[in-house]
Amino acid sequence: MANDLLGRFKEELAPVDLLVPVQEGKKKVLPPHMTNRIVTIVGIKTVQSRFLPVSHEGESNETYVDKVELMGKVRAEFIARKMKGTERRSAMRLFRELTEDHGSGDGWQTTFNNWFDTKQPCRIPNALCTRCWNDSLFGSLEAGRGATFARIRYFDTFSFQDASECIASTASEEGIAIGNTVDEDLSQDRGSASLHYYEYVKAGTQFPFITVIESPTLLDVSGILNAIPAADSRGYGKYSASSGKFSTEIFTVSTGLPKFSILDMLEWADEDGGKTGIRHHFTGLKTSRFESHVREAVTLKPEDVDGLKAEIRGAFGEYAGRLG
Numbered sequence: 001m002a003n004d005l006l007g008r009f010k011e012e013l014a015p016v017d018l019l020v021p022v023q024e025g026k027k028k029v030l031p032p033h034m035t036n037r038i039v040t041i042v043g044i045k046t047v048q049s050r051f052l053p054v055s056h057e058g059e060s061n062e063t064y065v066d067k068v069e070l071m072g073k074v075r076a077e078f079i080a081r082k083m084k085g086t087e088r089r090s091a092m093r094l095f096r097e098l099t100e101d102h103g104s105g106d107g108w109q110t111t112f113n114n115w116f117d118t119k120q121p122c123r124i125p126n127a128l129c130t131r132c133w134n135d136s137l138f139g140s141l142e143a144g145r146g147a148t149f150a151r152i153r154y155f156d157t158f159s160f161q162d163a164s165e166c167i168a169s170t171a172s173e174e175g176i177a178i179g180n181t182v183d184e185d186l187s188q189d190r191g192s193a194s195l196h197y198y199e200y201v202k203a204g205t206q207f208p209f210i211t212v213i214e215s216p217t218l219l220d221v222s223g224i225l226n227a228i229p230a231a232d233s234r235g236y237g238k239y240s241a242s243s244g245k246f247s248t249e250i251f252t253v254s255t256g257l258p259k260f261s262i263l264d265m266l267e268w269a270d271e272d273g274g275k276t277g278i279r280h281h282f283t284g285l286k287t288s289r290f291e292s293h294v295r296e297a298v299t300l301k302p303e304d305v306d307g308l309k310a311e312i313r314g315a316f317g318e319y320a321g322r323l324g
């Protein structure tokens, strides 16, 4: 009874009121989050085009992929901050579109300013309004300006595959990639300084992921489920939006905290044929892989996850109704 499961899941979510700013003195602020509800999203991301997971900015004309030695392999590393940053921007774009649908036809910005009593656009990451759906979920740590902590948690993750298989570098068959430098001066003759050498993670490389949302509302959960594929097609990579495209398979969305880690998922993949090995751990289980505080965890099946994703318009409509 798929529908029953989704219904039970939704009963475990936090109310949308949590996202509606309240008047405090002269300004509006987001209310504190007092629920102990948790939702966890689990899946794997597969690289579709060259991906440059690079956590440092540099002036050098050589770029190396982040990698670590872990559990018997050298693995490409996809840091949590990068995943969060890209999905945060995708979520913002998505909700701007939805805001337009609920506005008075003056464009999303006017509607946004009216809803959140702000004159500024909400700009990521340095000029956040601290009141909108995005800041409530992803946090807005601006001291003295109604800071809110993030309710969403990402984890650093690592490739299933060893660097020798999944990274193009000086040591690999493909060799290191060569591109133009970002700020190449086309009026000058080309020399070695106008070239840029970079390693990249190859298409087909897989990364498991776990995302945890505290005090999750239906808008948060359906929102992030829509933001993930939007981020995938836009790209998580460095230098250009076209690098680091992904496809994501979500194994499950569940209430409660995971009783496993990214390292466990890597172990399951190593033991038993990669993705299949992981999927195996989420199907046909007698005991839950998730831990809820009081009640038993409600763990959705893939078809219910699609249903949950489709709830976004309804959830946004309810939220807009409270704001307007």
Ligand SMILES: [Zn+2]
Pocket: 122, 128, 129, 130, 131, 132, 133, 134, 135
């Ligand atoms: Zn904002």
